[in-house]
Amino acid sequence: MHSLSRRRFLNQTAMGIAAAGCVLTSGAPSLHADPLGIPIGCQTYPVRDALGKDFEGTLAQLASIGYRNIEMCSPPGYEKSGFGSLVNKKASEIREAIHKAGLGCESCHYQFREMKENLDDRIGYAKELGLKQMVLSTFGLRPEASLADWTAAAEELNRIGEKVQKAGMQCGFHNHNFEFKEIDGVLVYDKLMNTLDPKLVKMQFQVSVISLGYEAATYLTKYPGRFISLHLQDWSPADKKQVAIGQGVVDWKKLFAAAKTGGVENYFVELNMDALKPSYQYLHELKA
Numbered sequence: 001m002h003s004l005s006r007r008r009f010l011n012q013t014a015m016g017i018a019a020a021g022c023v024l025t026s027g028a029p030s031l032h033a034d035p036l037g038i039p040i041g042c043q044t045y046p047v048r049d050a051l052g053k054d055f056e057g058t059l060a061q062l063a064s065i066g067y068r069n070i071e072m073c074s075p076p077g078y079e080k081s082g083f084g085s086l087v088n089k090k091a092s093e094i095r096e097a098i099h100k101a102g103l104g105c106e107s108c109h110y111q112f113r114e115m116k117e118n119l120d121d122r123i124g125y126a127k128e129l130g131l132k133q134m135v136l137s138t139f140g141l142r143p144e145a146s147l148a149d150w151t152a153a154a155e156e157l158n159r160i161g162e163k164v165q166k167a168g169m170q171c172g173f174h175n176h177n178f179e180f181k182e183i184d185g186v187l188v189y190d191k192l193m194n195t196l197d198p199k200l201v202k203m204q205f206q207v208s209v210i211s212l213g214y215e216a217a218t219y220l221t222k223y224p225g226r227f228i229s230l231h232l233q234d235w236s237p238a239d240k241k242q243v244a245i246g247q248g249v250v251d252w253k254k255l256f257a258a259a260k261t262g263g264v265e266n267y268f269v270e271l272n273m274d275a276l277k278p279s280y281q282y283l284h285e286l287k288a
Contacts, residue, residue: 041069048082220262
């Protein structure tokens with residue numbers, strides 16, 4: 001038997017470990033620690049035109065960037081907003097195409113009208129798609145809506161949320177800039193948080209309200225455990241526009257630290273295709 005020198009032994013051991021690592025990760029996502037240990041996701045609305053032209057190809061493109069989760073928009077509810085080509089597809093067919101691309105999907109956006117008028121149908125579709133979260137994208141109230149109007153809409157969503165919960169899923173609410181204005185000295189978002197049932201309706205916070213001077217971290221901390229997910233955008237005050245994650249003024253480490261308090265389970269980059277790659281790279285390398 002020939003004895004090995006210490007250096008040669010260490011070199012061969014290192015090579016063996018590296019080879020084993022290649023085997024374990026071959027064909028699988030990188031084991032890099034993404035923020036919160038959650039696979040990085042993206043919302044499909046900004047790439048809806050591409051999805052409409054080539055659904056499977058666009059899914060593959062998103063996966064090739066590194067994304068592992070997507071958030072859909074309800075094809076019937078968004079038929080005239082870029083998702084019309086998916087209306088005639090069964091939920092099982094859409095789920096199969098998503099999984100075939102190496103992606104997961106457990107959250108989807110819905111319009112208020114379809115949730116009020118066709119909830120049973122949408123719940124059935126959601127379960128077949130494999131969803132865990134049904135998120136209302138907006139109440140769609142008129143600009144001059146009163147606090148009473150906002151309260152009534154929130155109470156309606158509580159009733160919807162109860163049915164969604166009984167079906168084994170979580171109802172959510174997604175904000176826009178509309179909720180970050182004051183009516184009679186009351187911030188609409190705070191009014192909603194005081195009206196929505198914390199168990200029946202969780203919040204999906206849209207980070208882009210940084211453009212109005214509101215930080216996501218403030219609300220994730222102010223309302224612990226009330227959030228289910230985030231929509232991620234960054235903001236350039238100089239250019240007055242949304243930019244790729246890490247290229248603007250959002251303090252991402254502060255945000256993700258607050259997200260732990262908020263109870264966040266998912267986050268989705270919501271930017272156009274050009275910004276999706278640099279956004280993924282930034283998040284993938286962020287230690288948060």
